[in-house]
Amino acid sequence: MENKLSRREFIKTAAGIATTVGLIPNLQALNAEETKPDLAIAKSASPESATVSAIEAIGGISAFVKSGDIVVIKPNMAFPNPPEWGSTTNPEVVIAVVKLCLDAGTRSILIIDHPMARPEQCLQRTGIAEACQKLNSNKVKVTMQTEQRDYTEVKLEKAKALEKTEVIKLLLRTNVFINMPVAKSHSATSVSFGMKNHMGLIWDRAFLHQKIGLDQGIADLCTFIKPTLVVMDCTRALTTKGPEGPGITIKPQTIIAGTDQVAVDSYTLSLSSWNNRSLSPSDVRHIALASEMQIGEMNLGKLIIDKIEI
Numbered sequence: 103m104e105n106k107l108s109r110r111e112f113i114k115t116a117a118g119i120a121t122t123v124g125l126i127p128n129l130q131a132l133n134a135e136e137t138k139p140d141l142a143i144a145k146s147a148s149p150e151s152a153t154v155s156a157i158e159a160i161g162g163i164s165a166f167v168k169s170g171d172i173v174v175i176k177p178n179m180a181f182p183n184p185p186e187w188g189s190t191t192n193p194e195v196v197i198a199v200v201k202l203c204l205d206a207g208t209r210s211i212l213i214i215d216h217p218m219a220r221p222e223q224c225l226q227r228t229g230i231a232e233a234c235q236k237l238n239s240n241k242v243k244v245t246m247q248t249e250q251r252d253y254t255e256v257k258l259e260k261a262k263a264l265e266k267t268e269v270i271k272l273l274l275r276t277n278v279f280i281n282m283p284v285a286k287s288h289s290a291t292s293v294s295f296g297m298k299n300h301m302g303l304i305w306d307r308a309f310l311h312q313k314i315g316l317d318q319g320i321a322d323l324c325t326f327i328k329p330t331l332v333v334m335d336c337t338r339a340l341t342t343k344g345p346e347g348p349g350i351t352i353k354p355q356t357i358i359a360g361t362d363q364v365a366v367d368s369y370t371l372s373l374s375s376w377n378n379r380s381l382s383p384s385d386v387r388h389i390a391l392a393s394e395m396q397i398g399e400m401n402l403g404k405l406i407i408d409k410i411e412i
Contacts, residue, residue: 169207182223188340221246261322287344364398
């Protein structure tokens with residue numbers, strides 16, 4: 103991580119000085135800004151603590167989920183691998199978000215993906231279905247979208263190459279969409295983070311690979327698929343031989359929360375090398391393209407970043 107004063111630390115320091123010399127009698131404006139960083143980076147040995155702390159730092163779950171909302175959560179559970187490999191989202195992180203949504207009074211929570219292997223194997227080996235079952239809540243459902251009838255065609259008006267695609271119908275019926283990717287390397291796109299995770303929301307992934315170019319396709323998807331919240335799982339990170347692994351897995355023990363999908367992906371790059379390369383946002387073509395298309399901000403110097411260590 104960058105070794106510099108965070109915006110929150112700067113605000114506290116500036117507020118303290120200003121108060122001492124009598125320049126600011128009321129710190130309400132500064133405190134309001136302090137509670138609204140663009141990104142929250144929480145590090146803890148406890149995945150649940152890191153997740154809760156990161157979301158709390160950007161306003162708390164109530165800023166995104168209201169009583170009666172229908173919530174769709176998209177982890178990466180597309181591979182039949184144990185969470186220790188780092189190729190799928192940590193079940194503890196998923197459950198932490200589910201609990202927060204339940205506490206907020208959500209009507210239902212749908213946890214979805216389009217698997218790359220037999221759905222029952224993915225559900226079993228990733229541990230996400232079992233973790234959700236232990237909650238014993240009829241509001242929570244884990245479902246793999248494996249049939250074309252589960253999808254519907256949409257037009258991407260702001261895309262450059264991907265004019266239309268078929269997306270999961272459930273995504274269009276929700277009030278809140280929470281993207282929950284895992285941080286991992288990728289053989290074709292260098293990394294697979296939040297924006298790449300949207301590939302699990304469409305039917306014809308091969309079209310992006312074969313017809314228009316994967317990086318442009320990912321950027322184009324982000325003109326239509328816009329998460330309410332992104333919770334990036336960096337409790338573990340698959341730094342080589344992604345997206346499936348097994349490869350080298352490290353433990354940053356970190357959660358990144360934010361609403362700007364480009365910014366979240368850009369910051370995630372800084373946590374490790376990927377396929378033995380240090381990457382900047384401009385090195386990852388779909389991140390750079392998304393920035394050029396004004397989908398989000400990849401220049402971290404322009405962002406308010408709150409770092410929390412527990």
